[in-house]
Amino acid sequence: MFGKTAGEVLIDLLIEWGVDHIYGMPGDSINSIIEPLRKAQDKIKFIQVRHEEAGALAAAAYAKLTGKIGVCMSIAGPGAIHLLNGLYDAKLDKVPVLAITGQVESDLLGTDFFQEVNLERMFDDVAVYNQRIMSAEQLPAVVNQAIREAYTKKGVSVLTIPDDIPKFEVNKEARLTSSLFAVPEILPRESDVERARQLLEQAHRPVILAGKGAKAARASLISFAEKIAAPIVLTLPGKGVIPDEHPLCLGGLGLIGTKPAYEAMREADTLIMVGTSYPFTGFLPEEAKTIHIDTDASQIGKRNRVDVGLAGDAGQTLRLLTDRLEKKKDRSFLERQQERMNQWWERLNRQEADESIPIKPQRVIQALQKIARDDAILSVDVGNVTVWMARHFRMTDQQFIISSWLATLGCGLPGAIAGKIAFPEQQVFAICGDGGFGMTMNDFVTAVKYRLPIVVVVLNNHKIAMIKFEQEVMGNVEFGTDLTNPNFAQYAETCGGVGYRVEHPDELMPAFEKAVAQNKPCIIDVVVDADEAPMPPKITFAQAAGYAKHMLKELFEEGKVDLPR
Structure with a gap:
């Protein structure tokens, strides 16, 4: 690390974090980063886009598909402004993205220089971590922290780098940190699991609403739904959590959803929300008892009334509940929804x-x-x-x-x-x-x-x-x-x-x-x-x-x- 320029160290750290490509456009305020990136093309590719918005949207999509951090890059001023739409997409869909933006040289900041924009202020709302690099020695620790924050908080980190900084060598005064982040195992409290079990034992017409947070828990979700005889309704980002033609699936909810999903929600006496913070609460049952499972405790009860909150991993939490429950014998509610879904598919087949x-x-x-x-x-x-x-x-x-x-x-x-x-x-x-x-x-x-x-x-x-x-x-x-x-x-x-x-x-x-x-x-x-x-x-x-x-x-x-x- 020592004896290299800050631009070279930046590229080395990205490679160390497993970044293998960056979306962006070259330009004057990032050319001192582009050069070390060019030299490392055997390890990290530069994907030149024609508009920075497309680069940021691609970075967000890459994160959605892989769980890995998506990285995009732009020049100062107009290039950085173009990134915003894609970065907000990443923020709202809660995926890790790193944006690296150029800036005018350090001694020109505050002089209203050509293409100077207050980027820290501009990115303040979209970012979970938003820093301007002040020196070559500061860069290594800040890069590591930016990526760690993006992964941990599932959001956007922005690094603004004045054009002169990447040219300076990183000396021995630089603070060294690690290129890693720790993943916690999140489980709900035993008392909350017991309260949820009691509610489920009393349920006659349970319905599950599964979102994106249930995507890694397909097998556990299906086993749980089978045990309690509950149909599964999917949010739009949760599409694919289980196959659409699975006997338990009623399709999507809301204006773009299915009629069987709408009707099941109208009749439900118990709602189990798994990995979703569903915003269109008018489609949720008004009187049903509600159990909400989410790794992010701040989402539980955020949009609708909840009787039991289970802050934990979807798969493990569902397994905890399944193991404590007897298989439901009365399956008439589920069977009625399945018949409605068969009729719905017949209707769609005619349209197609x-x-x-x-x-x-x-x-x-x-x-x-x-x-x-x-x-x-x-x-x-x-x-x-x-x-x-x-x-x-x-x-x-x-x-x-x-x-x-x-x-x-x-x-x-x-x-x-x-x-x-x-x-x-x-x-x-x-x-x-x-x-x-x-x-x-x-x-x-x-x-x-x-x-x-x-x-x-x-x-x-x-x-x-x-x-x-x-x-x-x-x-x-x-x-x-x-x-x-x-x-x-x-x-x-x-x-x-x-x-x-x-x-x-x-x-x-x-x-x-x-x-x-x-x-x-x-x-x-x-x-x-x-x-x-x-x-x-x-x-x-x-x-x-x-x-x-x-x-x-x-x-x-x-x-x-x-x-x-």
Whole structure:
């Protein structure tokens, strides 16, 4: 370490922490970091993105997929500002990310120099750890602490490095620390486990709501649910916790969920929340006794009333409960939900078989289902496409990532880039609407440059379709939602990839089969029906009334109905 520049030490420490690639763009205020990074390309790759936002979104997606820290880098000023959206995605979805940003030289700080921005203030809200490096000697300890904090607190660490610091040598006065973090084993109190057991013994209609925190606890969750005869409902980030067609699964909850999940929650007398801090409390049962399991005790009782809180690892806590319970003999409640779910699948099957033109989005998801392997990576963008994937894609062992809490458009493509870097031997799909893809489509050339054979599926309806539907449900006339799109298949070819334009249902499977056989990035541009509304599982009177009001407005404004005299 001693005798090396601070820039070289920074790269050495990243390698020591197991970082093998960084997303970013080079520039004047980080060139003294880029040079040692260039020299270490056999150990740590630099992935040049075309927009820093895509780099930060990719870093967040990499962390979601692997549990390892994602790293992104930018210059001072505009580059650092561009990182914010992706960093907020990491913050809200609670994954470890390190952002390294340049800054003007130390002696120029405070002089309103070119591209000088108060980065510590700007990053203060998004970061769990936010420091400006003050000297070469300070850098090693601060880098270690930044990464340790990101892992421990599951959040974003930001290091702002003035341009002169990486050029200085690290002398023997530097404080040496370790490149490691300790992982605790978290178990609930015995008294809380006993209270939960007593509640479960009295439950007649239990329902489990499982979130992202239950993903590593599939076997324990299924054993527990079998023991208490409880159906399992999934949050959106929890999709894939158990297979969608598992007999215990009722699918998702909320406006993008299933009708059986909605009805089960309405009837439940006991709710067991596992690894989720579900925000849409209107979909939770009002009178049910509630047990909440989470490793983060601050999330228990945060959004709704809880009778018993179990602060502990999902898998171990569920096993503790399962071992203490007798198998429930009355399984009528579970069987009723299973029958409803069978009817729901029949309904979705009919939608997916629709051969209408323009193509129904549900049919596109059916084609993806047929071609995606069990270990495929699915990076899903935000909008109507989220609804179609959440409802219609039957997860087995695939990985499903999305910007679940920030819900930022444009996350699909960067997530797929990160997925292919993390798992080069697996199929990787980005499933995007035309609105979301349009926000980050310039980084399709990044996939081309690094020879990442991802498949981007664009549901192209020339609309910001979810907003169109929201406006109509409010009783308003659609406004500002039309999109003027290029031919995305031709765009793929222009970038050096492969493109397929699909306008008829019988073209879907051939396009998918060719795309996954290519060794190049592909775009499948599917023209879909803009009027296919992502109807919620249960339509309220207010929604129906709002839609009827919208239809009347459209008729009157277009002169299709004579107004009363």
